[in-house]
Amino acid sequence: MTEARQRLALAGIESAGLEARLLVGHLLCMDSASVIAHGDRALSVEQAAAIRNLVAQRAAGRPIAYLLGQREFWSLPLRVDERCLIPRPETELLVERALERLPAQRARAIDLGTGSGAIILALVTERPQLEAWGSDASADALAVAADNARRLDLSVHWFRGRWLEAVAPRPLFDIIVSNPPYVDPSDPHLQHGDLRFEPRTALVAGDGGLADLATIAGQARARLYPGGWLLLEHGYDQGCAVRTLLTQHGYLKVASHRDPAGHERVTEGNCPG
Numbered sequence: 001m002t003e004a005r006q007r008l009a010l011a012g013i014e015s016a017g018l019e020a021r022l023l024v025g026h027l028l029c030m031d032s033a034s035v036i037a038h039g040d041r042a043l044s045v046e047q048a049a050a051i052r053n054l055v056a057q058r059a060a061g062r063p064i065a066y067l068l069g070q071r072e073f074w075s076l077p078l079r080v081d082e083r084c085l086i087p088r089p090e091t092e093l094l095v096e097r098a099l100e101r102l103p104a105q106r107a108r109a110i111d112l113g114t115g116s117g118a119i120i121l122a123l124v125t126e127r128p129q130l131e132a133w134g135s136d137a138s139a140d141a142l143a144v145a146a147d148n149a150r151r152l153d154l155s156v157h158w159f160r161g162r163w164l165e166a167v168a169p170r171p172l173f174d175i176i177v178s179n180p181p182y183v184d185p186s187d188p189h190l191q192h193g194d195l196r197f198e199p200r201t202a203l204v205a206g207d208g209g210l211a212d213l214a215t216i217a218g219q220a221r222a223r224l225y226p227g228g229w230l231l232l233e234h235g236y237d238q239g240c241a242v243r244t245l246l247t248q249h250g251y252l253k254v255a256s257h258r259d260p261a262g263h264e265r266v267t268e269g270n271c272p273g
């Protein structure tokens with residue numbers, strides 16, 4: 001334990017103690033409290049080698065979520081790996097807004113570019129009556145999403161394709177949500193932290209990061225019931241650009257909402273009747 005913590009601290013990992021406990025616990029199948037109580041007990045040669053290997057990967061920058069194979073989102077334990085983006089806490093704002101906009105009765109919702117399935121699975125957990133759909137261009141990502149749905153015993157229809165392309169034109173949706181790629185390809189953040197290890201196709205979009213947001217705004221308009229809502233996550237400095245996009249496509253009541261860090265992070269628009 002001590003060795004693992006020191007190695008991570010040396011590599012500049014901020015929560016070295018916590019992450020060392022998580023990695024050791026993961027390998028020994030122990031919770032954090034047991035690791036604290038027993039983590040320094042004699043390990044077999046194989047266990048010690050396996051822990052050193054995980055710690056070395058973390059020290060080299062591999063995201064802790066991929067090493068543990070898990071990330072919590074909306075209190076759901078989701079399986080994640082290199083095939084999908086790691087769910088972010090700020091994306092919970094998108095779930096909150098979508099819940100606000102979902103009709104009280106039976107409704108149909110789709111999550112475009114679903115990745116691990118985080119957003120749509122959170123919505124189904126809150127609204128078991130929801131007729132839920134998820135699409136992704138990546139068959140790999142869809143396999144992760146479908147596996148998460150199975151483990152959580154939640155029902156979602158999965159479609160492979162870019163945004164709404166593979167989804168039948170009828171019936172229409174009450175809610176369309178998406179956290180698409182929105183990072184500018186030249187953004188230096190791509191060279192730091194977890195982003196270095198995540199699928200680029202899930203992160204990067206042309207036109208300064210706006211290309212996919214624009215495509216979705218266009219496609220979604222004809223696929224919403226009158227009065228239905230489109231809700232998009234976007235970059236901290238893209239609120240104004242996304243409001244303009246939605247307004248140009250004829251959406252009404254266009255508004256942005258701030259994440260807990262105070263950044264405009266989600267923009268929504270209402271489909272005219």
Ligand code: GLN
Binds near residue numbers: 088183202203
């Ligand atoms: N929010 C992610 C970030 O940290 C980007 C996710 C996305 O492109 N949808 O940059």
